[in-house]
Amino acid sequence: MSGFFGFEFSEEQDLLRESLRRFLADACPSSLVRETLEGRQAFGAALWSGLAQMGCIGAAIPEQYGGSGLGPVEICVIAEELGRVLAPIPSLSTIYLFAEIVKAVGNDEQKALLLPDIARGQAIGTLAAIEMDPKGRKVPTASEVRAGKLYGRKHLVPDGMIADHAIVVAREGERDESLFLVDLHQDGVVRRPLSTIDPTRGHARIEFDGAATSPIGAAGNGSAIISEAMARAAVFVSFEQIGGAEQALVSACDYARQRFAFGRPIGSFQAVKILLADMHVSLAIARANALRAIWALADMAGEAEWAAARAHLSASAAFGHVAADTIQVHGGTGFMWDSDPHLFYRRAEALGQSLGGTRRWERILIEGRRSGAGGSEAVSVNEENAAESEFRASARAWVAANAPWHLREAIERSPVGALDLGPDALAAQKAWQQRKHDAGWACLGWPTTYGGRGATPMERIIWHQEEGCFARLSNLFHNGQGMCAPTLMDFASDEQKAELLPRISSGQDVWCQLFSEPAAGSDLAGLRTRADRDGDGWVINGQKIWTSGGQYADWGLLIARSDFDVAKHKGLTAFFIDMRAPGVEVRPIRQMNDHSGFAExxxxxxxxxxxxxxxxIGDGWNVALTTLSHERLAIGLEMPTGFDDLLDYCGALELETGSAVADRHVISRLARFECQAAGLENFMLGSLSRFAKGELPGPENSIIKLVAGKMMQDIAGFAIELQGEAGILTGTDECAFGGRFQGMLLRAPATRIEGGSDQILRNILAEHVLGMPPDMRADKNLPFSAIPAQSPSR
Ligand SMILES: Cc1cc2nc3c(=O)[nH]c(=O)nc-3n(C[C@H](O)[C@H](O)[C@H](O)COP(=O)(O)OP(=O)(O)OC[C@H]3O[C@@H](n4cnc5c(N)ncnc54)[C@H](O)[C@@H]3O)c2cc1C
Structure with missing residues (x-):
């Protein structure tokens, strides 16, 4: 298996997925799910034996015990397909838990006795771990084994009515909890079905009154074995959840395309598009975290438990969200017993609370993050080969010897989106860029001829980590390096590239992006700055606005209108211009956070x-799209969310009730933010990996900024809420955490607008990724000069 960075399923795994999907299309129609929902079948028994014949039940059981001898990745593939069709079978209890525990800690005899029957689909196993008081509250294990006989009562046993064997958590003597195998078809075992929100996966209460048992696994080691088994199962379940969520989203999209209201498909209404786009975003974050967890499965002793917690929590959130809004998109139809959305809704809730419930996983995740494990650094460190480790060592040594350490404190204190370095800020930023360039640490992904290093995406990530806070000194150059330069690489002449690009890499030249205008932001193609042909040159007149770094820029990438009498996208032409030339006037704008990062x-x-x-001439829209596609990746690579600050802040914070990180509400919020932050990082690593293989960043990458912008705003709001009345204070001296969250709060709205507003990004996702019909366009096919334009005065 390859590492997470660039994780891809193998060809064989894809083939397994395809053949299983074909099989399930026939073998698991929604009518079968309804049979179990309505109690006409206890479970999909025929489906279960079909799956056994295909080798799916015993996929990860060794061949010597009758299995297929594959691994956990194949179980993830199978789980996703089972989740997609809401298979009413005991996969969680038997494949993800029982077989895995027997494999991990059973002795040879137990394995030989149990695993072949499981693989053949002739036995069902489960885990009986939960005990509850009469009020439904979980209580510590009271079940006990005396003289080899089990006494006690277990609750919420998955598939407890149809299982043949159970692994039961119980105490024996003074020891800690141990595990015991119990044949459920014997006197001394009484089972009662439980009524739940998802009858397609049954649960039972089981009473043991002198049932014969045999120990499995080391005595007194029960909770450690269960924790590890639950972490594995959580990853498998997260794939079932993702499969279910994806299928629900497909059904919502199909319905939105086919259902008409007010004379148009409901999928053409933005309110519906936004619902669908948000569902897609939740799912993408969950998938990124689940893929990360697959990779971690190989190393159960390392970060796996946190990765599993994150995967399960993200998948629970995504499936819950998608299933709920799938009903919403279906309207009244969605609320009918006979339509399918409620099947997904039920399964989503049931799986979301499986394996100990959300609160257990939130605690595991946040304890893991606070202990330093499972954080972003691990993403790369675990991945590195020898050459990359060497690269990291030399990057680290170079930063240690060359970075402007005297600025470190000021950089770290500066709020997101603004560097408070005093009057010498520009010189400091240029000096750091030049130093990096001279030593071969600037624009790492570029070819060396243009002042880059030809580095791999992995090396870029490593460099980014090693550069640490000093990377913020390069923000001023992002527009040039991340957007304008890649556009020049595609469209400028060889001489121009040779002259301009090294100057961008070294920070000698700052570039800006001259796209938006007072009457053309989201609707960029509506811009009015005119370019008139004049001999062998052009004359430009008009106004741009919100130009980031315009006041510092030496060059600008300009889109102007060269023809007013054709359709608006067709009359645009792109240029690069000298910002110091006569005829260019730059006026910095004061922003709402009292900084001045952009200009008119x-x-x-x-x-x-x-x-x-x-x-x-007239190809400017194409050039703009190229720039914007690079912008998606450039923004994504550098997108701060504020989560690490929040975690640090909460770690040190004492509330009236005690430590903030012991507070249930705080843990829960932190866990949700963590899932999003890690999901973004994992998503971004996937994007980078595809980029490394030559794929241009597509509309899917809109997800990064969409999630990060809102997160930053929410994180700032939450931190301020924790500060109570003092949260309104600003200024580094009086304010908690140096006023960083207040700075973040006042900067966050910009992130949700710059580079495409949240609404536009959702439109892009809905139309270009999910295939929703485009908006109604009042300006379609009209020459630009005939389009009515009105804008509020600015
Ligand atoms: C900090 C910052 C830096 C920036 N830097 C640059 C830069 O360097 N270069 C540059 O060229 N521009 C830059 N911009 C401008 C930015 O690209 C635009 O502000 C953005 O595209 C939105 O355009 P607008 O402000 O005209 O808002 P509008 O397009 O007027 O939008 C107003 C509201 O209407 C919504 N809306 C508009 N159209 C639709 C639609 N079709 N469907 C649904 N909702 C819609 C928007 O989402 C928004 O909520 C920057 C902006 C900011 C805030």
Missing amino acids: VFFHDLRIPDTQRLGG
Whole structure:
């Protein structure tokens, strides 16, 4: 199996998925799920034996015990397909828990006795671990084994009515909890079915009154064995949840395309698109975390438990969200017994609380993160080969020897989106960029001829980690390095590239992106700055606005209108311009957070030669799209969410009730943020890996900024809420955590607008990823000069 970075299922695993999907299409129609829902079948017995014949039940059981001898990744593939069809079978109890525990701690005799029957589909096993008081509260294990006989009562035993064997958690003498095998078809075992929200996966209460048992696993080691088994099972279950969520989303999208209201498909309404896009985002985050957890399964002693907790929590959140909104998209139809959405809704809730419930996993995740495990650093460190470790060591040594350490405190104190370095800020940023460039640490992914290093995406990640807070000194160059330069690489002449790109890499030249105008932001193609042909050059007149770094820029990438009489996307042309040329006037704008990161730029008869045109005349929209696609990745790589700050802050915070990280509400919020932050990181690593293989960042990457922007705002709000009345204070001296959260709060709205607003990004996801019909367009097919335009005055 390859590592997480660039994790891909193998061809064989894809084949397994395809053949299983074909099989399940016939063998598990929703009518079968309903048979179990309505109690006409206890479970899909025929489906279970079909799966056994395909080798799926025993996929991870060794061949010597009648299994297929595959591994946990194959179980994940199988689980996802089972989840997709809501298979009413004992997969959780038998495949993910029972067989895995027997494999892990059973002796040879137990394995030989139990595993072949499981693999053949002739036996069902389960885990009986939960005990409850009469009020439904979980209580410590009271079941006990005396003279080899089991006494006690277990609750919520998954598939307890149809299981043949159970592994039961009980005490024997003074020892800690141990595990015992029990044949459920014997006197001394009484089972009662429980009524639950998802009858398609039954549960039972089981009473043991002198049932014969045999110990399994080391005596007194029960809870450690169960914890490890639950972590594994949590990863498998997360794939079932993802499969279920994906299928629910497919059904919601199909319905949104086919159902008409007000004369159009409901999927063309933005309110519906936003529902669908948000469902897709939840699912993408869950999938990224689940893939990460697969990789961690190989190393159960390491970060696996935290990765599993994160995967299960994210998948629970995603399936719950998608299933609920699938009903919403279906309207009244969704609430009918005979339509399918409620089947997903029931399964989502039931799986979400399986394996100990959400609160257990939240605690595990946050304790893990606070102990330093499962954090972002581990993503790469665990992955590195020898050359990459060497690369890291040399990057670390170089940063140690060359970084402007005297600025470290000021950088770390600066709020997100603003560097408080005083009057020498520009010089400090340029100096660091130049130093990196001279030593080969700038623009790592670029070819060396342009001032880069030809580094791999993995090396870029390693560098980013080693550069640490000093990376913020390069923010000023992001527009140039992340967006303008890649566009120049695609559209400029060889001479221009040779001249301009190394200067961008070294920080000698700052670039800005001259796209938005007062009347053209989201609707960028509505821009009005004019480019008129004049001999062998062009004359530019008009105004740009919100130009990040405009006041520092040496060059700008400009989109202007060269033809007003064709449809709006067709009349645009791209240029690069000298920001110091006569005819360019830059006025910094004061932002709502009292910083001044962007500017207005006016053009008064600016003259530029035709050699500064990028792409053909009228091809400006294509150039803009290229820049924007790079923007998606450039933004994504650098997107802060504030989560690490929040974790540090909460770790040190004492509330009236005690430590903040012991507070249930705080743990729960932290866990949700953690799942999103790690999901973003894992998603971004997947994107980078595809980018490394030559895939341009597509519309799917909109997810990164969409999630990060809102997260930053929510995290700031939550931290301020924890500060209570003092949360309104600003200023580094009086304010908790140096005022970082207040700074974040006042900057976060910008993240949700710049580079495409949240709404536009959701439209993109809904239309270009989920295939929803486009919006109604009042300006469609009209020449630009005939489009009515009105905007509030600014
Ligand atoms: C900090 C910051 C830095 C920026 N830097 C740059 C830069 O360097 N270069 C540059 O060119 N621009 C830059 N911008 C501008 C940015 O790209 C635009 O602000 C953004 O595209 C939104 O355009 P607008 O402000 O005109 O809002 P509008 O397009 O007027 O949108 C207003 C509201 O209407 C919603 N809306 C608009 N159209 C639709 C639709 N079709 N469907 C649903 N909702 C819609 C939007 O989501 C928003 O909520 C920056 C902006 C910010 C805040």
